[in-house]
Amino acid sequence: DSGVTQTPKHLITATGQRVTLRCSPRSGDLSVYWYQQSLDQGLQFLIQYYNGEERAKGNILERFSAQQFPDLHSELNLSSLELGDSALYFCASSPNPGDGQPQHFGDGTRLSIL
Amino acid sequence: SQQGEEDPQALSIQEGENATMNCSYKTSINNLQWYRQNSGRGLVHLILIRSNEREKHSGRLRVTLDTSKKSSSLLITASRAADTASYFCATDEASGSRLTFGEGTQLTVNP
Numbered sequence: 001d002s003g004v005t006q007t008p009k010h011l012i013t014a015t016g017q018r019v020t021l022r023c024s025p026r027s028g029d030l031s032v033y034w035y036q037q038s039l040d041q042g043l044q045f046l047i048q049y050y051n052g053e054e055r056a057k058g059n060i061l062e063r064f065s066a067q068q069f070p071d072l073h074s075e076l077n078l079s080s081l082e083l084g085d086s087a088l089y090f091c092a093s094s095p096n097p098g099d100g101q102p103q104h105f106g107d108g109t110r111l112s113i114l
Numbered sequence: 115s116q117q118g119e120e121d122p123q124a125l126s127i128q129e130g131e132n133a134t135m136n137c138s139y140k141t142s143i144n145n146l147q148w149y150r151q152n153s154g155r156g157l158v159h160l161i162l163i164r165s166n167e168r169e170k171h172s173g174r175l176r177v178t179l180d181t182s183k184k185s186s187s188l189l190i191t192a193s194r195a196a197d198t199a200s201y202f203c204a205t206d207e208a209s210g211s212r213l214t215f216g217e218g219t220q221l222t223v224n225p
Binding site: 002004033035042043044045048055056058088090092097100101102103104105106107108110 | 144145157159206213215218
């Protein structure tokens with residue numbers, strides 16, 4: 001158990017819809033990262049938050065947004081969903097950026113777009 | 115985009131044998147990490163090696179890093195069926211920022 005909790009585990013929805021994925025980091029971790037894993041793109045970094053502030057942005061579509069709340073949990077919002085958004089979405093957390101510590105991953109949310 | 119490549123893409127061995135996976139990357143790094151992923155599950159951190167280190171051990175795992183060649187290898191000794199999984203290398207370019215993953219090696223250990 002990594003200590004990172006992601007909900008829901010599975011999500012099935014239709015094109016054009018909007019969903020919210022939730023992540024609770026490990027106790028004490030201030031930094032949260034979102035990654036997307038798909039068959040054609042592999043594991044791609046989406047976005048990072050540190051202590052409530054956006055810290056780094058990767059290949060995140062404009063239809064996607066995220067935030068980190070004062071209690072440090074994070075949400076990834078995906079809107080106007082397309083078939084190609086079907087993927088496994090992972091959240092990871094680490095203590096403080098700059099320490100070079102490993103990231104600990106949740107079990108992911110499997111998103112299926114019908 | 116993927117930072118690097120992993121070699122081989124798939125590896126099948128017998129229990130008790132050693133497994134070696136290689137990873138190449140393109141940019142300067144702060145550290146390189148190896149992760150394991152069981153089918154459809156989350157990634158489990160295995161080992162982290164910093165750019166100023168050349169070799170690191172953890173149990174049955176041995177990782178080497180050659181920054182001049184921008185490559186790393188992961189050796190799993192005395193493999194077990196439970197080691198069957200995908201193994202990914204990931205580079206951290208700026209210490210605590212995004213990880214850039216390789217494409218992974220699918221390891222199958224046959225009992």
